[in-house]
Amino acid sequence: MIEVKDIRRRFGSQQVLDGVDFTLEQATLGVLFGPSGCGKSTLLRIIAGLETPDSGSLSIAGRRVAADGVNTIAPEARRVGLVFQDLALFPHLTVARNIEYGLRDSNGRTKRVEEMLSLTRLGHLRDRLPHQLSGGEQQRVAVARALAPRPDLLLLDEPFANLDAELRSTVRTELVELLKGTGTTTIMVTHDREEALSSAEHLLVMSDGRLLQQGPPRTLYESPNSMEAAFLLGDGNLLKGTITSGRATCCLGTIEAAGQPDGPCRIFVRSEHVAIEAADGGPGRVEGGAYYGHDSVASIRFDDGGCIQARLPHGRVPDRGSSVAVRLEGPCTFFAPSTENSD
Amino acid sequence: MISCLLIATLALTPLVYLIIRALGESEAARVGSFLSSGRTLEHAGRSIGLAAVVTCSSTVLAFLLALCTGAIDLPFRRTCTILSVCPLAIPCYVGATVYIGAFSPEGMLGGITTGLGLRSGWFSGFWASAFILTIFTYPLAYLPIRAGMASADRSLIEASRLLGRSNARAWMSGMLAQVRSSITAGALMVALYTLSEFGAVSMLRCDTFTRVIYLEYESAFDRTGAALSSLALVLLIGFVLVIGERFRGRNGSGKTGRSRRPALWRLGRWRWPGLIAILLLTGITLVLPVTSLFAWWGRAGETLALADALVSPLLTSLSLATIAGVVSVLFALPVGVLVARHHSPLATIIERITHVGFGLPGIVVGLALVFTSLRLLPIAYQSWSIVIAGYVILFLAQATGPIRTGLDQTPRPIEDAARTLGANWARRFRTVTLPLLAPGMTSAFLLVFISSSKELPSTLLLAPAGTHTLATRVWQYTEEAMYAESAPPALTLIALSACLVATLVWREGLLEKAR
Numbered sequence: 001m002i003e004v005k006d007i008r009r010r011f012g013s014q015q016v017l018d019g020v021d022f023t024l025e026q027a028t029l030g031v032l033f034g035p036s037g038c039g040k041s042t043l044l045r046i047i048a049g050l051e052t053p054d055s056g057s058l059s060i061a062g063r064r065v066a067a068d069g070v071n072t073i074a075p076e077a078r079r080v081g082l083v084f085q086d087l088a089l090f091p092h093l094t095v096a097r098n099i100e101y102g103l104r105d106s107n108g109r110t111k112r113v114e115e116m117l118s119l120t121r122l123g124h125l126r127d128r129l130p131h132q133l134s135g136g137e138q139q140r141v142a143v144a145r146a147l148a149p150r151p152d153l154l155l156l157d158e159p160f161a162n163l164d165a166e167l168r169s170t171v172r173t174e175l176v177e178l179l180k181g182t183g184t185t186t187i188m189v190t191h192d193r194e195e196a197l198s199s200a201e202h203l204l205v206m207s208d209g210r211l212l213q214q215g216p217p218r219t220l221y222e223s224p225n226s227m228e229a230a231f232l233l234g235d236g237n238l239l240k241g242t243i244t245s246g247r248a249t250c251c252l253g254t255i256e257a258a259g260q261p262d263g264p265c266r267i268f269v270r271s272e273h274v275a276i277e278a279a280d281g282g283p284g285r286v287e288g289g290a291y292y293g294h295d296s297v298a299s300i301r302f303d304d305g306g307c308i309q310a311r312l313p314h315g316r317v318p319d320r321g322s323s324v325a326v327r328l329e330g331p332c333t334f335f336a337p338s339t340e341n342s343d
Numbered sequence: 344m345i346s347c348l349l350i351a352t353l354a355l356t357p358l359v360y361l362i363i364r365a366l367g368e369s370e371a372a373r374v375g376s377f378l379s380s381g382r383t384l385e386h387a388g389r390s391i392g393l394a395a396v397v398t399c400s401s402t403v404l405a406f407l408l409a410l411c412t413g414a415i416d417l418p419f420r421r422t423c424t425i426l427s428v429c430p431l432a433i434p435c436y437v438g439a440t441v442y443i444g445a446f447s448p449e450g451m452l453g454g455i456t457t458g459l460g461l462r463s464g465w466f467s468g469f470w471a472s473a474f475i476l477t478i479f480t481y482p483l484a485y486l487p488i489r490a491g492m493a494s495a496d497r498s499l500i501e502a503s504r505l506l507g508r509s510n511a512r513a514w515m516s517g518m519l520a521q522v523r524s525s526i527t528a529g530a531l532m533v534a535l536y537t538l539s540e541f542g543a544v545s546m547l548r549c550d551t552f553t554r555v556i557y558l559e560y561e562s563a564f565d566r567t568g569a570a571l572s573s574l575a576l577v578l579l580i581g582f583v584l585v586i587g588e589r590f591r592g593r594n595g596s597g598k599t600g601r602s603r604r605p606a607l608w609r610l611g612r613w614r615w616p617g618l619i620a621i622l623l624l625t626g627i628t629l630v631l632p633v634t635s636l637f638a639w640w641g642r643a644g645e646t647l648a649l650a651d652a653l654v655s656p657l658l659t660s661l662s663l664a665t666i667a668g669v670v671s672v673l674f675a676l677p678v679g680v681l682v683a684r685h686h687s688p689l690a691t692i693i694e695r696i697t698h699v700g701f702g703l704p705g706i707v708v709g710l711a712l713v714f715t716s717l718r719l720l721p722i723a724y725q726s727w728s729i730v731i732a733g734y735v736i737l738f739l740a741q742a743t744g745p746i747r748t749g750l751d752q753t754p755r756p757i758e759d760a761a762r763t764l765g766a767n768w769a770r771r772f773r774t775v776t777l778p779l780l781a782p783g784m785t786s787a788f789l790l791v792f793i794s795s796s797k798e799l800p801s802t803l804l805l806a807p808a809g810t811h812t813l814a815t816r817v818w819q820y821t822e823e824a825m826y827a828e829s830a831p832p833a834l835t836l837i838a839l840s841a842c843l844v845a846t847l848v849w850r851e852g853l854l855e856k857a858r
Contacts, residue, residue: 048759048763049762049763050762050763075762075763076762076763076764076765076767077765078763079765080763081764084756085756088754088756088757088759088760089757090757090760090761090775091779092778092779101764101766101774102764102765102766145760146763146764149765
């Protein structure tokens with residue numbers, strides 16, 4: 001189990017980490033997701049021990065590794081594996097020697113290397129040097145090298161950033177399977193939504209050095225606790241509405257809003273949860289559309305000037321200017337109205 | 344960190360002592376009279392004049408050669424490129440020896456001297472020095488200009504053609520815009536080299552600062568004068584460096600995107616004169632020196648005492664250069680690590696300090712070390728250790744360069760990776776950093792080794808009396824007009840320097856770019 005308590009870190013005048021708290025259960029894949037520069041890589045380096053936090057504490061598998069701004073256990077003694085963004089394979093060592101590097105105990109060393117080679121399907125490449133491998137193969141060597149010493153925690157820093165788009169999802173699926181198979185506790189950093197949602201068992205959303213929300217990916221996607229978290233995880237619409245006695249009215253009609261306080265509100269609706277239907281005299285008018293292959297997005301303008309985006313899974317966008325009826329088909333989230341612009 | 348501070352102190356001490364010696368012990372009146380004396384102004388004028396003439400002629404020559412080998416469909420372009428760099432293999436003082444010997448009545452070109460009725464020894468003075476320095480230092484400007492042309496991008500030229508310029512004008516303006524900073528860099532190198540050069544100007548009796556410093560030192564009555572002249576020379580060099588920086592800062596390269604090489608100019612039959620010009624130049628910079636040295640050697644034949652002229656100075660040179668190379672690499676390691684890994688102002692200052700020696704003329708470092716050793720460590724005066732200290736101060740910067748490059752190519756994450764895999768400091772250094780640094784350390788050693796083996800002025804001042812290296816042998820034989828005896832050590836020096844040129848050509852990737 002990993003426990004991160006109130007970690008803070010400042011670089012110059014910039015507060016990169018502003019009090020981060022979370023725990024991650026044994027054998028879970030946690031994903032740290034956020035825009036570039038939100039502090040997620042710094043947090044990862046602090047967990048690895050390569051940076052020192054200004055304050056806060058950190059324990060890994062029951063061992064306190066950092067407390068009150070001091071690294072009590074050095075990175076080389078932390079039993080934490082790290083797969084770097086650019087992989088950082090030793091260019092002068094063969095695949096087998098790279099994997100062997102972290103195994104200090106000569107007992108069973110050869111056996112462990114063999115195990116890792118077959119686990120990552122690298123047996124036939126054992127005597128190659130890193131530059132003779134493809135991107136995907138290098139990636140597997142980096143993972144095998146980090147896993148070989150059986151770390152208590154594995155950290156992955158944007159591990160797929162340098163792979164081609166096609167290769168990416170295959171390598172990702174493979175890696176997630178492998179990690180689940182070995183029961184390794186893992187924290188992966190990414191700024192790719194799809195990657196975060198599809199790999200995470202426990203998703204942590206970060207922005208500006210703070211953790212916005214954490215939990216299972218589906219919960220976070222469907223019920224974000226802030227507008228910022230909502231938009232970070234995917235596109236959607238923020239609609240103006242009014243709640244009276246458990247029912248909200250907005251451009252999508254009337255929506256169930258049990259337990260919400262009466263008064264004006266903002267309603268967040270994911271684009272794919274908006275369904276449209278051609279209807280003469282409907283309240284919306286199709287203003288434009290974009291075709292993406294697997295789906296299309298239509299923008300609908302209402303008479304009162306409001307606008308909404310609808311993601312249509314397999315429908316084609318109705319002709320520009322035609323009238324449509326619009327309704328909610330799925331969950332939505334209510335927020336108190338803020339000073340933020342709702343467009 | 345502490346070791347780095349020590350190294351920086353070591354590199355700076357001689358300069359500090361020189362200043363103390365020049366200003367501290369002489370009354371203000373002495374400084375005043377030095378500054379206002381006609382002789383000082385004359386030396387300064389001659390130094391500046393020589394630097395200006397050599398810089399202009401070398402840069403023009405280098406630019407024309409770069410045009411021929413880099414922009415025109417010249418026949419045998421690769422060979423011509425290498426031939427254009429080759430004069431770098433001949434140290435200027437060896438070049439001076441060769442030409443002085445060749446123009447002597449018994450020399451290869453002696454016929455010119457007797458035929459035109461010139462007095463013997465006519466080949467000396469300002470213009471002879473300018474000639475020798477030009478033909479043997481222009482490669483310092485040629486290398487950056489040629490590399491700049493090779494990495495120039497054709498899009499600028501294409502853009503200006505599409506904007507309506509004629510082909511030739513588009514080419515000239517587009518290319519010049521891109522190689523301007525290389526030209527400045529090359530010219531600066533030549534200027535600094537000329538100001539520091541000692542051997543050739545001394546042999547050719549051209550009284551620039553370097554020669555005057557030596558003469559004043561030798562006269563032994565006037566060491567304060569030597570110190571003051573040294574200081575004036577250092578200030579002059581500093582001034583040139585500052586001006587060079589100004590120029591360099593002004594024209595940024597402003598490169599965007601990936602570069603594709605401009606097409607070669609098709610000159611048709613007009614390309615042959617270019618080839619002939621290059622062959623002529625090769626004749627005076629390479630063929631004549633080497634053949635005339637062999638001719639002297641052949642003429643003397645069996646009568647040469649090779650043990651004295653070649654074997655023992657060779658052994659001395661090799662062992663001194665080896666020790667200087669090893670010490671420089673050992674010193675450059677901590678400095679390189681500090682600079683590449685800790686980006687602090689102090690690290691930058693320390694790096695700058697290790698570069699000070701590189702900018703100082705050998706004669707000044709030699710003189711400064713004489714003062715320093717007499718004052719601080721009289722036992723080291725006239726010992727080999729002080730000679731080696733001089734080499735290390737002069738060439739340390741040549742060693743930090745490749746080591747820093749090596750470290751920059753070893754990204755920090757690789758060391759961090761070793762760290763998360765449980766390797767402590769010592770194991771990380773032994774298994775990761777050191778193996779990845781090995782190529783850089785090798786080229787650092789080679790650079791210092793070769794530079795040390797041909798270093799003349801500081802050796803002349805510091806070597807124990809009665810002992811000789813290859814360089815001081817050539818110097819002494821030339822002074823005594825024993826041209827035949829000077830041939831074996833001179834040829835050996837050319838062979839050693841040829842190794843340096845080979846590494847340079849290889850490191851700059853000149854062969855690939857020439858294709």
